[in-house]
Amino acid sequence: MSGHSAALQPPAGALPPVRHPDAPAPGELLGAHYGQCFGCGDEQPHGLHLQARAGEGVSITAEFTVRPAHQGAPGLAHGGVLATALDETLGSLTWLLRTIAVTGRLETDFVRPVPVGTVLHLQAQVTAVAGRKIYCTATGRIGGPDGPVAVRADALFIEVKVDHFIDHGRQEEIRAAMEDPDQVRRTRAFEVNP
Numbered sequence: 001m002s003g004h005s006a007a008l009q010p011p012a013g014a015l016p017p018v019r020h021p022d023a024p025a026p027g028e029l030l031g032a033h034y035g036q037c038f039g040c041g042d043e044q045p046h047g048l049h050l051q052a053r054a055g056e057g058v059s060i061t062a063e064f065t066v067r068p069a070h071q072g073a074p075g076l077a078h079g080g081v082l083a084t085a086l087d088e089t090l091g092s093l094t095w096l097l098r099t100i101a102v103t104g105r106l107e108t109d110f111v112r113p114v115p116v117g118t119v120l121h122l123q124a125q126v127t128a129v130a131g132r133k134i135y136c137t138a139t140g141r142i143g144g145p146d147g148p149v150a151v152r153a154d155a156l157f158i159e160v161k162v163d164h165f166i167d168h169g170r171q172e173e174i175r176a177a178m179e180d181p182d183q184v185r186r187t188r189a190f191e192v193n194p
Helices: 079-091 161-166 171-178 183-188
Strands: 051-054 059-065 101-110 119-130 131-142 148-161
Touching: 051 079, 059 079, 079 101, 079 119, 079 131, 079 148
Parallel strands: none
Antiparallel strands: 051 059, 059 119, 101 148, 119 131, 131 148
């Protein structure tokens, strides 16, 4: 971990993560879990359109291109957009565990500016699991997958039941997602942290 709070340190007795036997194969493109997701959805005109792939073990790689709609300062990515890219990549890790989880805590370090037009190369991995708590870390690099680190984050995800989304989501979207005739799309809408 990168010197973050005690809440992000796995407790004694935490277990190493185990890739689920039904997890997508390494290199497989995960696709959007929900078309309206700001992080990965292809129906979001100003979203990140983040593309995540399953990695080895319990890891994910992803990319997104910083567009003009993602600016904070002139010509530079907004820090919140970069945090969203890290969060989306970290949330994709749950596909490899085959569990439903939401972000409980996300601590982000902004190391260097990320200009508009840059492809951010993201990598995330689960470091430990303790009960419903999933500990993970991610980095975002510029100039290529081995380029300099621009952003990094440590996170804690909490495993939840599908009722979490049904009970707390706006009913219009929940109903539309649950009534989707495409069973795969209907299931995926609730699988990854939205």
